[in-house]
Amino acid sequence: MLPILALHIPDGFLSVPVAAAGWLMMLALVGVALRQTRDQLGERQIPLMGILAAFVFAAQMINFPVAGGTSGHLIGGALVAVLLGPWAAVLVMTSVVGVQALLFQDGGLLALGFNVVNMGIISAFVGYAAYAFTRRMMGETFAATAVGAAAGAWLGVEAAAIATALQLAISGTSPLDVALPAMAGVHALVGIGEALITVGALAFIRQTRPDLLGQPRGAATRGAGWVAAGLLIALAVTLVSPLADPNLDGLERVAEDHGFSEAAQPPAYEILPDYTVPFIEDAALTTIVSGIIGVLIVAGIGFGLARLVAPRRKETTGAG
Amino acid sequence: MNFSFQERYRAGDSLLHRLDPRIKVVVTLVLIVGIVMTPPAAWPAYALLWALLGGLALLGRLGFWRVARTAGLALPFSLAAATLMFTTPGNEVLRVFGLVVSDAGLARFAAILLKSWLAVQAALLLAMTTPFTDLLWALASLRLPQTLVAIIGLMYRYLFTLRDEAERLMRARAARSGSLANHRSGGGLGWRARVAGGMVGSLFLRSYERSERVYAAMLARGYTGRMRALDPPPLRWQAVVLGGVPLAALAIIQLLAARWWA
Known part of the structure; x- marks a missing residue:
């Protein structure tokens, strides 16, 4: 994968309010993920999550040639979500993205919030939801697992790419009508690589340790459908609202067509960066905030409902 | 592989290496927020910010140019912002294949590049002077x-x-993947991906x-499900004062930028 097409947003590309919204979203969902995986794994949580995070990090090195000197490699959110459930995948991917930023400066620190949300949370939940849905439709066969995992891996990457394009557009870093098709188009291809590797890995695991392939249950998947639905709704809302608002890019094109751009003055800059068009600021902010509140409410409802439906398991102790 | 797998930490005994990691984490984050919030056209502010970061790099004996060079690693991503040059209204400065590059667009693009480059330098200073284990307990005592x-x-x-x-x-895999020149070997894309x-x-x-x-x-x-660690050492006021110096410099730069260069 070419670095320009990567999903790791460096600092400077997200405005401060957008980055802060990403941090809030990350903190809220990682907090839930910590509790859910503790319910599921008990005291095995720390060694298993830690070593699997190191696994994803190392597995991202394993590449295969695609064409024209480019190569595909794994991102990994969907694979871990299929094997251990979406909440475990959130923790694993959060650790991976966090260490990439802290240790290797791959992705910014201020942008860390949305990098985790995109690559860890969105890809894990959207991927898992697609996988679980396919298995419910097609039954519990390996064919269903393979199709579901492939669909989940592809959709997870694509959703993460769309989310990245939206965040860049809201920050005023890249116009939506350029960023969206570019990101979505490139990652439609990247997602195919992700899907192929994910299925290949699952096929290998099925031959060697089929016991690991049982669909994760209980706390591992609690509220997964709700969170995935919430994230998709939030994505759809943010996708629609900037277009429905006074269309920045359309406006500019009109200005250029009519020669206004010659007369345009460089805008008076505000303290907030890149908000060169003042009227978009409020609309964009409300959009993200409403999206986040929506996600949190939906996640909260899902969490509460699941709590009511499934009685809480006691933490496992002892036995290794 | 799209990232270097080498740890960036450089062992050393400079003031920057010895500074309390909690202070370093907070100062780094505030510096990055400050850099990102700099008004786009405040060019002197960018020069001053670079001087500040370069000064810190010298203080940590990391090499002014090495930090600046290493920080270029995030620049390829900036293609994502390159279209701003064409879509921002302003006076024409250049025509590329019939597309108009405006002065305002060029300025916005350059500002994003500079911010990204400076922010990576700040993050590098932290990673190059702090062992990862120190970073971990610092993050834990900062309520992670x-x-x-x-x-x-x-x-x-x-x-x-x-x-x-x-x-x-x-x-x-490489050892088992011999191939003759001008001869296709191995299977198609699906086969390679399955391998x-x-x-x-x-x-x-x-x-x-x-x-x-x-x-x-x-x-x-x-092991009972909790990781035990030593209590972090108390925070000394000298460290807080030292951490305040770059933040004061940042505040002055931002004040100047907001007052005269915006």
Whole structure:
């Protein structure tokens, strides 16, 4: 994968309010993920999550040639979500993205919030939801697992790419009508690589340790459908609202067509960066905030409902 | 591989190395927020910010130019912002293939590049002068959830072990992938991807089974589900004062920028 097409947003590309919204979203969902995986794994949580995070990090090195000197490699959110459930995948991917930023400066620190949300949370939940849905439709066969995992891996990457394009557009870093098709188009291809590797890995695991392939249950998947639905709704809302608002890019094109751009003055800059068009600021902010509140409410409802439906398991102790 | 797998930490005994990691984390984050919030056209502010970061690099004996050069690693991403040059209204400065580059667009693009480059320098200063284990307890005492810190700590412990496993897998694949010149060898894209998938699956099983062994070993040593660590040392006022110096410089730069250069 070419670095320009990567999903790791460096600092400077997200405005401060957008980055802060990403941090809030990350903190809220990682907090839930910590509790859910503790319910599921008990005291095995720390060694298993830690070593699997190191696994994803190392597995991202394993590449295969695609064409024209480019190569595909794994991102990994969907694979871990299929094997251990979406909440475990959130923790694993959060650790991976966090260490990439802290240790290797791959992705910014201020942008860390949305990098985790995109690559860890969105890809894990959207991927898992697609996988679980396919298995419910097609039954519990390996064919269903393979199709579901492939669909989940592809959709997870694509959703993460769309989310990245939206965040860049809201920050005023890249116009939506350029960023969206570019990101979505490139990652439609990247997602195919992700899907192929994910299925290949699952096929290998099925031959060697089929016991690991049982669909994760209980706390591992609690509220997964709700969170995935919430994230998709939030994505759809943010996708629609900037277009429905006074269309920045359309406006500019009109200005250029009519020669206004010659007369345009460089805008008076505000303290907030890149908000060169003042009227978009409020609309964009409300959009993200409403999206986040929506996600949190939906996640909260899902969490509460699941709590009511499934009685809480006691933490496992002892036995290794 | 799209990232360098080398740790950036440089052992040393400079003032920057000895500074309390909690202070370094907070100062780094505030510096990055400050850099990102700089008004786009405040060019002198960017020069001053670079001077500030360069000064810190010299203080840490890291090499002014080396930090500046290494910080270029995030620049390829900036293609994502390149279209701003064409879509921002302003006076024409250049025509590329019939597309108009406006002065305002060029300025916005340059500002984003500079901000990204400066922010990476700030993050590099932290990574180059702080051992990762110190960074971890600093994050824990800055209220990051203990469990998450423990997970990241274990991840760091096995990062390089599993990297070596992955490298062995890739060496084994390379050793079995002989091909004649001008001769197609191996299967199509799906086949290559399945081979890579098998390697990932194999690495997963090795990691999973390693985690079981590690867990058993932890239990044998009295693990009860909580990671125990030494209490962090008390925060000394000298460290706070030292950390305040770059922040004061940042505040002055931002004030000047807001007053005269915006």
